[in-house]
Amino acid sequence: MSYGYIIRNHDFYLNEEVGIKCRYCPFVQLEIKYILPALDTYRSKRVPKKKMYTSESEFSMWEAFHDVHGNSLGSSVHGKGTVWDIFPQVRENMYQHQQEGFEFLWTNVAGGTEIDVIKKSLHNENIGGCMISHAPGTGKTFLTIAFIRSYMEVFKECRPVIMAPACMLLTWEEEFKKWGVDIPFHNYNSQELTGKEDEVACRMIQGRSHSQKMIRLVKLLSWSKERSILGISYSMFEKDAGEKSVTGKGKKKQREIPYVNKDEEKETKELRRILLEKPSMVILDEGHTPRNSRSQIWKALGNIKTEKRIILSGTPFQNNFDELYNTLCLVRPQFAERFTTGQTSSHTRQNARGVWTSLTNAIGKDNGKDLLEEIRALIDPFVHVHRGSILKESLPGLRSCVVVLRPLPLQRELLEGLKDIQQIFLLEHCVSCVSIHPSLLISCGSSSYENSSIDEVHEEQLSIQQKRNSKSGRRDKIATQENSELLRRYAKDSIDKIKSDEFRLDPDQGVKTRFLMELIRLCEVLKEKVLVFCQYKYPFVLIKGQLKHHFNWTEGEEVLQIIGDYTFNQRQSIINVFNDPCSKARVLLATVGTCSEGINLIGASRVVLLDVLWNPSVERQAISRAYRLGQKKVVYTYHLIAYGTMEEDKYDRQVHKDQLSELVFHGDKEEDPSIIRDDKILEEMVGNKELRSIFKQIHVPAEPDT
Structure with a gap:
C-alpha cells in the first residue's frame, strides 16, 4: 500500500508513474525518467487471461459488463477497532477540521467510525449522502482521497465515481499520483490510455481503431472489473447518462431524440444503465454546479441508484435558497421527508419545496431567527462546515x-449613453468592458458577446432570459443588430479615436x-x-x-x-x-x-x-x-x-x-x-x-x- 504521509524514516518502493518514492510521504528519491526502460515491463497483479478475442465477431464489450458487480459492496468488512486503524498515518497528516470531516464522512456514508458498528450498519436507513462544505483552499481533495482509499480498503468491491467540471479532472488525477494512491484512476474524459487499464479490456480492442467511444468503453470496463476509481465530467455524464430528449418549441413538451438504428439504441441505453447503476459511491466536486432542478444534469444525477453521495463545495449557497434546496435534495434525497412527515410520497417533494420556501423567506429579517435555527437543525446532520479558520x-x-x-x-x-440599451445581458457586457477601457466598446457592438467566456451561472441565466424574451433565435439576432447600431451612435463623435492603435x-x-x-x-x-x-x-x-x-x-x-x-x-x-x-x-x-x-x-x-x-x-x-x-x-x-x-x-x-x-x-x-x-x-x-x-x-x- 502506498500513501503520501510525512514521517521521519523513508520506506522506498517503485511507483511506475513517479519513480522510486517513499511509501509514506511525497519524497521522490529517483524520478522514473532516470530508471532503466526494462522496468517499464513490470506490472503487478495482472488479470488472469480468461478469454482471448481473436475476431470481431467474438468481440462484445457490452457483454463483459454483465459479468462484473461493481455496485455491490459485499461483506468485506474486516477487523476491529476504528476507521483510523485502517491507515494510522492518516490522522497525523490532517488538520483538525479534516479529522472531523473524515469521521463525518464515515458516519454518514458507512454508519459510524467503529468497525463493529459499520458491520451492523450496512443496511441502516440513516446511511446516505452528505456534504463537505469546507472553505476553498482548505484541503477537501486530500480529505476525500484519504476517505476513498480507506473506504475501499474496507469495502473492496466499492466502485467510486468522482464527478467534477472537466477542467478539474486532470487535477484529481495529479492528486492521486501526488499522494501515491495505489488504486488506478480512470479519466473517462481523456482520450489517452494510461497503461493501468484492464488487460482483457485492452485486448478486446486490439486491431480496431481507437475511437473516442472505444477508449471510453475500455476505461469503463476496467473500472467495473478491477478495483479502481472513475473520473468523469458533469457534461460527459449528462451526455452519456441523461435522458435523450429535447424540448420542443412553444408549448410542445419534451420529445425523445430518435436513434439511428437498433444497435445505437441498445448501446446508448446500456451505457446509461452502467453509469447510473454501477457506481457504489458518487463524489460531486464543486457539487453546487448542478443546482438547477430544470437542468438535464440535475435530473440525470437524481437517477443514480446509489444514495452514497458526497458533495464537495466551499460555496454551497450560490444565488438563492431554491438552488440550495436542489443541492441538498441531490446529496440527500430523503431531505424532503425531514419536514413533510405524514404526507403521501406523491405530494412529499412538491409540498416540501413549499415548506422550504416559507421557512427561508423570512431569513435575514427581524422575525427569521427562530426559523434560521430550524433550518440549521435540518441540515447539520449531513452538512459539515468549516469556515477556513485554518x-x-x-x-x-x-x-x-x-x-x-x-x-x-x-x-x-x-x-451614460449605454443605459438606453434594453437587452440586459448586452448592457451588462458593454458596461463591464467600457469600464475597463473605452476602446473595448468596439468588441461589444457585435453578437459575439454571447460567445464571451462567462461564468456558468450567468450563461444559465442568459439562456433562461432568452427563452422568456424571445420566441425565436431570429428575434435575438435582430435585437443584437439593433443594439449594434445604437452603440455606433453612442460613439459617433469618437469612433475613429477609440479605434486607433495609439488610443x-x-x-x-x-x-x-x-x-x-x-x-x-x-x-x-x-x-x-x-x-x-x-x-x-x-x-x-x-x-x-x-x-x-x-x-x-x-x-x-x-x-x-x-x-x-x-x-x-x-x-x-x-x-x-x-x-x-x-x-x-x-x-x-x-x-x-x-x-x-x-x-x-x-x-x-x-x-x-x-x-x-x-x-x-x-x-x-x-x-x-x-x-x-x-x-x-x-x-x-x-x-x-x-x-x-x-x-x-x-x-x-x-x-x-x-x-x-x-x-x-x-x-x-x-x-x-x-x-x-x-x-x-x-x-x-x-x-x-x-x-x-x-x-x-x-x-x-x-x-x-x-
Whole structure:
C-alpha cells in the first residue's frame, strides 16, 4: 500500500508513474525518467487471461459488463477497532477540521467510525449522502482521497465515481499520483490510455481503431472489473447518462431524440444503465454546479441508484435558497421527508419545496431567527462546515478591498449613453468592458458577446432570459443588430479615436487599465506576481497589448493567459510555469469561468477582479486560487467597481447574498478590528498626485475567516 504521509524514516518502493518514492510521504528519491526502460515491463497483479478475442465477431464489450458487480459492496468488512486503524498515518497528516470531516464522512456514508458498528450498519436507513462544505483552499481533495482509499480498503468491491467540471479532472488525477494512491484512476474524459487499464479490456480492442467511444468503453470496463476509481465530467455524464430528449418549441413538451438504428439504441441505453447503476459511491466536486432542478444534469444525477453521495463545495449557497434546496435534495434525497412527515410520497417533494420556501423567506429579517435555527437543525446532520479558520492560522494573511473608481470623461460619456440599451445581458457586457477601457466598446457592438467566456451561472441565466424574451433565435439576432447600431451612435463623435492603435495602447484612457498597469509596475519592483480575473476574454487582448507595449513583455514568458478554449494540458502547463518562483512569469490573465475553481495559483500574491459578477461565490472561489494552503505570502485582492454604473448595484446584490449564506452556514460574522490591513502598494497609488483623482472610495470589508 502506498500513501503520501510525512514521517521521519523513508520506506522506498517503485511507483511506475513517479519513480522510486517513499511509501509514506511525497519524497521522490529517483524520478522514473532516470530508471532503466526494462522496468517499464513490470506490472503487478495482472488479470488472469480468461478469454482471448481473436475476431470481431467474438468481440462484445457490452457483454463483459454483465459479468462484473461493481455496485455491490459485499461483506468485506474486516477487523476491529476504528476507521483510523485502517491507515494510522492518516490522522497525523490532517488538520483538525479534516479529522472531523473524515469521521463525518464515515458516519454518514458507512454508519459510524467503529468497525463493529459499520458491520451492523450496512443496511441502516440513516446511511446516505452528505456534504463537505469546507472553505476553498482548505484541503477537501486530500480529505476525500484519504476517505476513498480507506473506504475501499474496507469495502473492496466499492466502485467510486468522482464527478467534477472537466477542467478539474486532470487535477484529481495529479492528486492521486501526488499522494501515491495505489488504486488506478480512470479519466473517462481523456482520450489517452494510461497503461493501468484492464488487460482483457485492452485486448478486446486490439486491431480496431481507437475511437473516442472505444477508449471510453475500455476505461469503463476496467473500472467495473478491477478495483479502481472513475473520473468523469458533469457534461460527459449528462451526455452519456441523461435522458435523450429535447424540448420542443412553444408549448410542445419534451420529445425523445430518435436513434439511428437498433444497435445505437441498445448501446446508448446500456451505457446509461452502467453509469447510473454501477457506481457504489458518487463524489460531486464543486457539487453546487448542478443546482438547477430544470437542468438535464440535475435530473440525470437524481437517477443514480446509489444514495452514497458526497458533495464537495466551499460555496454551497450560490444565488438563492431554491438552488440550495436542489443541492441538498441531490446529496440527500430523503431531505424532503425531514419536514413533510405524514404526507403521501406523491405530494412529499412538491409540498416540501413549499415548506422550504416559507421557512427561508423570512431569513435575514427581524422575525427569521427562530426559523434560521430550524433550518440549521435540518441540515447539520449531513452538512459539515468549516469556515477556513485554518487558513487564518496557517497563512501569512488575506487583505481584501473594494476599490470604487471614477470613470474618465470619455468613459463616463459612453457609459451614460449605454443605459438606453434594453437587452440586459448586452448592457451588462458593454458596461463591464467600457469600464475597463473605452476602446473595448468596439468588441461589444457585435453578437459575439454571447460567445464571451462567462461564468456558468450567468450563461444559465442568459439562456433562461432568452427563452422568456424571445420566441425565436431570429428575434435575438435582430435585437443584437439593433443594439449594434445604437452603440455606433453612442460613439459617433469618437469612433475613429477609440479605434486607433495609439488610443488602445494607452492605459491612461481607461480607469481600470490605469489602475491595473500602475499596480503591475509597483508589483514588478517588489517581485510579486499578479493574477487578473475577468468574466470576458476580450479585455485580455487589450491588456496583453498594453503590457507588451509599455513593459516590453512577451506572451508566454512574462505574460500568461488561460481562457476557455485552452486544453486541460495547456492550462496545467501554464499553471506550473506561473507557480514556479524561478520563472519569468509576472502576470496571469484568467477568465473566471475557467480558473475560478479547483486549481492552485499560489504563485500570485496580488489578485485583481476587473468586473463584478452576480454570484459572489464565484469571486470568492477565484480569490481562493491564490489564498489557499501552500501560500507563502500575504495575498492582497482588489475588487474594481466603476462608480455610477450598474456594477455598484451588482455588488450590493453580492453583499446581500453573502449575508444570507453567512447566516445559514456560519451564523453572524464577527469583525476583528485588531487586524491591520497594510498595503504599501495601494498606499503608494493613493498618495500619487497623478492617480489620486481616480479613487472615489476604498472599502475594506470585515476580515473573512477564509
